[in-house]
Amino acid sequence: MNAAEQATSVEFASKIATAVRIFKTHFPDLRVDLKPWTPDQDTQAWVDPDSIDLGFHFPGVSRAFKCRSLLVQIRFYHDPIEASRRVIGIDIAGFSYRGKQWALSTIERWEFVGTDCPEVTAGQQLKQCCQEVFDLFNQSQTQDVTEN
Template identity: 40%
Template sequence: MNAAEQGNSVEIVSKIAAVVNLFRSQFPDSSADLSPWLKNSETEKFDDPHSVDLAFHFSKRSFLCQSYSILMQIRLSKEAQIQTQRVVGVELSGHDYMGQLWRFATTGSWEFWGVTPPLPEAQEKLRQICHQIFNLFDQATKSSVTEL
């Protein structure tokens, strides 16, 4: 689900903003898109209420990332309250005008695959961002449980 639509509480808006800042700290030439999915019958089948989807676009093709844009899907647990939701996985995919060029998922071996994966330096940065996303949601979950 588009990150813009998931922003229904201060806590989730803060988490989304933190993810944007994490990404932009590693790739300062990117811009965030909180609504990467168009609202139509084609994309409705991908609408997952337990994910936060955002994209990062580069003004020109990123040599490091080997793409013009990166779609990020943060998969959340199916807990009812956002305070107790945790990240169960992060998926990334790099795209250009020809379509999808590479994919990455935090499930399994955390490896990149595809036609033109990012350069090793960018792969490491993207893995670090994913680790930080897990930490961000884990810390927020622990602090909200502690407050109860």
């Protein structure tokens, strides 16, 4: 779901802004898109309500990433027993004018797959961003649950 639509509280909006800042700290040239999904019926059928979706755009084609845009999906799990919400994975895809070039999922092996994957250093920085986003949402969630 578009990040702009998921910002339903001040605390959660702040976490979304911090997640954006994490990516922009590592890659200052990125421009953020808080509404990467179009509102048409076909696109909305594929939207995951348990995710925060962010788009990032380079000023041109990034040689290191071999793409122009990144789609980042931060996936959550709602635990009804503990009444908590935590990140279970992050999926990132790199797009160019030729379409999807590569994908990274933290759900299994944290490996890039695709036709034209990022350079090693860029890929490592992207994985570092993912780890920082995990820490951002899950650390504070654990503290919130234990305080109640």
